[in-house]
Amino acid sequence: MxxxxxxxxxxxxxxxxxxxxxxxxxxxxxxxxxxxxxxxxxxxxxxxSKDLLVEAVLRRRDEAVRSSLAAHGERTADGPYERALAVFDWLAAWFAEPEFRGCAFINGFGELGGVSPAVAAISRDHKEALRAYFAEQTDALGAPLVLADQLSLLANGAMVVAGITGSAEPAAQAKAAARVLLDTTR
Amino acid sequence: MxxxxxxxxxxxxxxxxxxxxxxxxxxxxxxxxxxxxxxxxxxxxxxxSKDLLVEAVLRRRDEAVRSSLAAHGERTADGPYERALAVFDWLAAWFAEPEFRGCAFINGFGELGGVSPAVAAISRDHKEALRAYFAEQTDALGAPLVLADQLSLLANGAMVVAGITGSAEPAAQAKAAARVLLDTTR
DNA sequence: ACATCGGGAGAACGATCGTTCTCCCGACCG
DNA sequence: CGGTCGGGAGAACGATCGTTCTCCCGATGT
Known part of the structure; x- marks a missing residue:
C-alpha cells in the first residue's frame, strides 16, 4: 500500500x-x-508510541544526513583533503536554511539524553559516524586519527554556534581552521 | 533573612x-x-513560575561560569597565549566531573530555545561571552578576530562531543588544535 | 443489496504538571 | 495567655498530553 x-x-x-x-x-x-x-x-x-516516533524520526534523519554528506563529498570534491573540507561547505548550506535551529541530535540529546537511553544512543552513533567520515579522509591522507576528532569538534562546534546565534558564518570559520589543521598535520 | x-x-x-x-x-x-x-x-x-526559575538557574550559572573561567585563567596562566589554552584545561576538569552531561546552555537552547525567547537570549549571551573571552586573548596577541571565533568553535564542539560520548578526551584534542591555530596565526 | 471492515473525526480517559488553596502548627507580641 | 501571622505539608484544581474508545461513513465483496 x-x-x-x-x-x-x-x-x-x-x-x-x-x-x-x-x-x-x-x-x-x-x-x-x-x-x-x-x-x-x-x-x-x-x-x-511517541517515544518510538521520536526514535524513528532521529533514525531516519541519521540515514539522511549520512547519505547527504557522502553524496556531497563525492559530488563536489576529489580526494580526501578536499572531501574533509567539503564537509564545511555542506554545513554552510545547511546553516543557511531559514528554519535551521541547530543539530537535531545535539538538541535531542540535550532534551532527552538524560531520560531516554535510546535517544542518547542514536545521538552517540550519529556523532560517531561523522567522526568516522572524517577518519576515512584523514586515514587516506596518512594523518593521525586525532585529526579526525579535531575536525569533528570543529564541525560540531559550528553546528552549535550557528544554531544559537542564527548565523551561518561558523561554517566558513570552521573550514578555515580545518584547513590549517589539515595543512599542519601533513 | x-x-x-x-x-x-x-x-x-x-x-x-x-x-x-x-x-x-x-x-x-x-x-x-x-x-x-x-x-x-x-x-x-x-x-x-517555573519559567522564571529556569531563567534564574541559567543566569546564575552564566555568572558562575564566567568568573570560574576568568579565575582559572588568572590562576594558572600567564599571558594571553597561555590563557587561551588554559580554557581547554578548564574544560577538561569540567568534563571529568561524573555528572557531566554537556553544557547547560547548549542543552537548554536545544530544549527550550524554540519556545522561550528568554532562554534563547541567555544562551546566546553566554556563548558570546565565551567568544569575548577568547577575543581578549587573541586581541592581546595581535591576532585576527576570527581566531577567537575558531577557538570558540573548538570549545563548544568539545562540550558537545564530551557530553554525548561521555569522554573527557575532547578537551585535550581541542587544546592541541587550538595550539596549532594559535601558532599558525602568529 | 447487504454485511463487513478499515479508517476518519474527535470525545474520553488517566496521568502528570504547574499553580493555588486549605488546614494546621509554632512563634512572636500585646 | 490569647490572638495573629508566616510558613510547612500536601490536597485540590485546571490544563495539557499521551493514548484509547466510540461512533459513523464509505468502500468492497458476494
Missing amino acids: SDAETAELKVLDTAQRLFDARGVQAVGMDAIRSASGVSLKRLYQLFP | SDAETAELKVLDTAQRLFDARGVQAVGMDAIRSASGVSLKRLYQLFP
Whole structure:
C-alpha cells in the first residue's frame, strides 16, 4: 500500500519539522496529527508510541544526513583533503536554511539524553559516524586519527554556534581552521 | 533573612542539578521541592513560575561560569597565549566531573530555545561571552578576530562531543588544535 | 443489496504538571 | 495567655498530553 507509506512519510516529515522548530516535548501528538493530516488512529498504528516516533524520526534523519554528506563529498570534491573540507561547505548550506535551529541530535540529546537511553544512543552513533567520515579522509591522507576528532569538534562546534546565534558564518570559520589543521598535520 | 537566602540557594542548586541530569521539562516543581526540602509555597514566592526559575538557574550559572573561567585563567596562566589554552584545561576538569552531561546552555537552547525567547537570549549571551573571552586573548596577541571565533568553535564542539560520548578526551584534542591555530596565526 | 471492515473525526480517559488553596502548627507580641 | 501571622505539608484544581474508545461513513465483496 503506497497509502500507508505516504502517510508514514507525512508523519515523519511533519514530526521532524515540528520537533526541529519547538523541541520534542513541546510538540503534542495532536499537533502532529493536525499538521500532517494523518488521523490519530493511523498515527498510532504506524508508531505505537511517541517515544518510538521520536526514535524513528532521529533514525531516519541519521540515514539522511549520512547519505547527504557522502553524496556531497563525492559530488563536489576529489580526494580526501578536499572531501574533509567539503564537509564545511555542506554545513554552510545547511546553516543557511531559514528554519535551521541547530543539530537535531545535539538538541535531542540535550532534551532527552538524560531520560531516554535510546535517544542518547542514536545521538552517540550519529556523532560517531561523522567522526568516522572524517577518519576515512584523514586515514587516506596518512594523518593521525586525532585529526579526525579535531575536525569533528570543529564541525560540531559550528553546528552549535550557528544554531544559537542564527548565523551561518561558523561554517566558513570552521573550514578555515580545518584547513590549517589539515595543512599542519601533513 | 539568611533563611530566605539559603532557601533560594538550595532551590537554585537543586534545580540546576536536576535540570542538568534530566533536562528541564522532565523535572517537575514537585521534584525540586522534595529534593531541596523547600516547600512549594516558599518556592513560588521565591520564583513565581517555573519559567522564571529556569531563567534564574541559567543566569546564575552564566555568572558562575564566567568568573570560574576568568579565575582559572588568572590562576594558572600567564599571558594571553597561555590563557587561551588554559580554557581547554578548564574544560577538561569540567568534563571529568561524573555528572557531566554537556553544557547547560547548549542543552537548554536545544530544549527550550524554540519556545522561550528568554532562554534563547541567555544562551546566546553566554556563548558570546565565551567568544569575548577568547577575543581578549587573541586581541592581546595581535591576532585576527576570527581566531577567537575558531577557538570558540573548538570549545563548544568539545562540550558537545564530551557530553554525548561521555569522554573527557575532547578537551585535550581541542587544546592541541587550538595550539596549532594559535601558532599558525602568529 | 447487504454485511463487513478499515479508517476518519474527535470525545474520553488517566496521568502528570504547574499553580493555588486549605488546614494546621509554632512563634512572636500585646 | 490569647490572638495573629508566616510558613510547612500536601490536597485540590485546571490544563495539557499521551493514548484509547466510540461512533459513523464509505468502500468492497458476494
